[in-house]
Amino acid sequence: MTTPPAEAPPTPPLHEMILTRGYLKLLLLSVVAGVVIAFASFCLVSLQHELQHQVWEVLPETVGYDQPPWWWPLPSLLLAGLLAMPIITRFPGTGGHVPAHGLGGPMLGPKDLPGVVLAAVATLPLGIVLGPEAPLMALGSGLALLALRRSKRAAEPKAALVLGTAGSTAAISTILGGPVVAAVLVLEAAGMGGAQLFVLLLPCLVASGAGALVFTGFGQWTGLSIGALSLPEVPPDVTPDAADFLWGIPLAVLIGVVVSTMHQLGHLTAAWTQKHTALRTVLCAVAVGVCIAAYALTTGRSPAEAALSGQATLAVVAGQPHTFAVSALILLVLFKGLAWGICLGSLRGGPIFPAVLMGAAAGIAASGLPGLGTTAGLALGVATATAVVTRLPVTSSVLAVLLLGHDAHNQAPLIVLCAVVGFITAEIVERIRHPMPFQIKRHGGRRSATRRSPRRRAFES
Numbered sequence: 365m366t367t368p369p370a371e372a373p374p375t376p377p378l379h380e381m382i383l384t385r386g387y388l389k390l391l392l393l394s395v396v397a398g399v400v401i402a403f404a405s406f407c408l409v410s411l412q413h414e415l416q417h418q419v420w421e422v423l424p425e426t427v428g429y430d431q432p433p434w435w436w437p438l439p440s441l442l443l444a445g446l447l448a449m450p451i452i453t454r455f456p457g458t459g460g461h462v463p464a465h466g467l468g469g470p471m472l473g474p475k476d477l478p479g480v481v482l483a484a485v486a487t488l489p490l491g492i493v494l495g496p497e498a499p500l501m502a503l504g505s506g507l508a509l510l511a512l513r514r515s516k517r518a519a520e521p522k523a524a525l526v527l528g529t530a531g532s533t534a535a536i537s538t539i540l541g542g543p544v545v546a547a548v549l550v551l552e553a554a555g556m557g558g559a560q561l562f563v564l565l566l567p568c569l570v571a572s573g574a575g576a577l578v579f580t581g582f583g584q585w586t587g588l589s590i591g592a593l594s595l596p597e598v599p600p601d602v603t604p605d606a607a608d609f610l611w612g613i614p615l616a617v618l619i620g621v622v623v624s625t626m627h628q629l630g631h632l633t634a635a636w637t638q639k640h641t642a643l644r645t646v647l648c649a650v651a652v653g654v655c656i657a658a659y660a661l662t663t664g665r666s667p668a669e670a671a672l673s674g675q676a677t678l679a680v681v682a683g684q685p686h687t688f689a690v691s692a693l694i695l696l697v698l699f700k701g702l703a704w705g706i707c708l709g710s711l712r713g714g715p716i717f718p719a720v721l722m723g724a725a726a727g728i729a730a731s732g733l734p735g736l737g738t739t740a741g742l743a744l745g746v747a748t749a750t751a752v753v754t755r756l757p758v759t760s761s762v763l764a765v766l767l768l769g770h771d772a773h774n775q776a777p778l779i780v781l782c783a784v785v786g787f788i789t790a791e792i793v794e795r796i797r798h799p800m801p802f803q804i805k806r807h808g809g810r811r812s813a814t815r816r817s818p819r820r821r822a823f824e825s
Contacts, residue, residue: 387563390523391570397511397527398534398571401504402578405538408484408503409496415489420668434660437491437653437667444490445649448483448711449642455479460502463494463715464630464708466754467553471528472502474510483712491671492652493703494713497536501714504535508571530567534575543572545766549759595767597683598739603774607735609781615741616748616782619726620789623719623752626701627790628797630708630715637710648710652703659699663692670700673713674721681721682742685728693729697722715753720763723749743768743775748786755790757783 419440424432451459457476460483461467472480484499508531512524529550537546547568604612637644660667669677677696681688688696704718727745731738743764750760760783765772772779 386523390526391567393511394527394530394534394567394571395574397508397531398573398575399578400511401507401531401534401571402538402575404503404507405500405535405575406578408481408500409539411485412488412496415485416672419489420491420672431666432660432668434657434667437656437660437671438650439653440490440671441492441649441653441656442646444487444492444711445646447486447490448492448649449645451479451483451486452645452712453642455482457502459483459712460498461712462634462709463498463711463713464627464634466715467498467501471505471509471525471532474506477503477506480506480712487711488673488713491656491668492649492711492713493656493671493673493700493707493718494711494715495673495675495717497539497714497716499713500535500539501532504531504533505529507531508534526564526567529564530571533568534571537572537576540763542576542766543569545759545763546572548762549754549756552756552758595679595682595769597679598742598768604737604740604778605735608737608740608778611730611733611736612740612744612778612782613785615727615730615736616744616785617789619723619745619748620752620786621793622697622701622726623722623749623786624790624793626705626722627708627715627753628793629702629705633706633709635709645710648706652706652711655699655703655706659695662699663695665692670696670703673717674700675717678717678721678724681724681728685731685738685742688725688728690729690732693725696725697729700725716750719749719753720746723747739768739775740778743772743779744782747779747783751783751786752790755787757787760786 420432420436424430424436448459455476455478457472457479459479460472460476480499480502484496488494488496488499505528508527509524512527533543533546533550536549537543540546540549547565550568551565633648637648656667656670659665659670681693700718701722704715704722707713708715723745724742725745726749727741727743728738729741730736730745731741746767747760747764750763751757754760757780761776761780764779764783765776768775768779
């Protein structure tokens with residue numbers, strides 16, 4: 365006789381969950397944590413950009429070059445590998461999560477923060493093709509959990525989860541255009557609904573709102589670069605027509621396949637570096653330097669365009685697309701994509717920023733096709749690439765809309781459509797590479813075979 369499954373306890377009404385004294389204290393703690401995390405994020409990002417400025421602009425000029433020579437990435441990335449090697453192999457937390465696995469993973473605690481911060485400051489300015497978003501999220505969750513330890517709620521697992529998530533949201537909102545994108549990202553990734561959604565949402569919103577205000581204020585007050593993902597200038601707004609949509613769908617599939625393939629390279633690199641990690645980390649960094657140098661040699665342009673996270677190059681590609689030949693944009697996608705894929709599995713940083721640049725470059729390169737506008741190409745490229753790497757089509761659509769600013773109203777239908785197409789394409793590519801194994805299930809006296817997706821297998825484990 366089969367025992368019926370036990371019913372889950374009913375969820376308390378929303379007002380009983382958010383109007384309790386403990387939850388209101390948690391909201392207040394989220395605001396305080398958001399301010400502190402924003403200040404720490406500002407210091408980290410400003411220091412990173414100052415070091416990046418010294419390595420890629422001041423130092424080449426000091427030795428007599430107008431721009432970094434083609435060979436500049438070779439010693440720079442070798443040094444990055446040598447610095448990353450002891451952090452990944454010796455420090456608690458290995459300097460952060462492997463970027464190929466996305467922005468998720470176990471929440472990093474305070475003891476992991478030294479390795480995360482050191483990896484970001486020591487290696488990102490030297491040219492590795494990753495962004496600051498993952499180190500900032502780790503910094504946010506670590507500081508939030510550190511604050512929780514000082515309070516009387518440290519023994520409550522739910523409070524730690526909520527405040528840690530709010531800390532990550534506050535940190536990443538500082539560079540993703542504000543609290544809206546960050547909150548949507550957290551909610552879409554969590555997949556919650558009902559009362560649980562609001563229990564998690566409110567601390568994330570108040571922490572990220574307070575943090576974004578402080579972060580922006582410090583940027584204006586000091587005049588230092590805050591490294592936010594933004595497009596100061598975009599091509600003239602043109603309402604998409606039928607040709608934009610007819611080109612948009614196959615281009616979204618093509619961009620999705622290219623970005624997914626580069627992302628799969630990250631998984632292969634991650635598996636390869638599990639053994640002999642120290643040596644292979646350095647070898648991967650050198651390979652990244654070779655890819656960046658190859659871009660500079662074949663195009664005659666600065667290697668800095670293919671190195672680093674890509675915020676500065678993205679602004680130039682979007683605002684001044686005529687300064688890039690189509691061949692240069694294609695080579696940028698190729699070589700930066702290869703370097704990005706290697707970095708995803710071997711070094712530490714965020715996966716989103718370089719993917720956004722690759723999508724924008726691919727979309728603008730395709731805008732020369734008959735009937736496809738430059739603004740439409742930029743919009744579909746950004747939305748598709750972001751959806752591929754995050755697997756969050758709603759977040760990708762919101763991010764693309766905010767990046768395009770006043771031009772987003774007309775482009776929104778194309779953005780949403782291409783984000784969904786990119787997401788589906790990435791899922792198909794993953795399914796082809798990882799066929800779902802059969803699972804035997806019994807139905808009465810018969811047996812039937814069903815397939816389980818990689819995500820389902822991970823959930824069940």
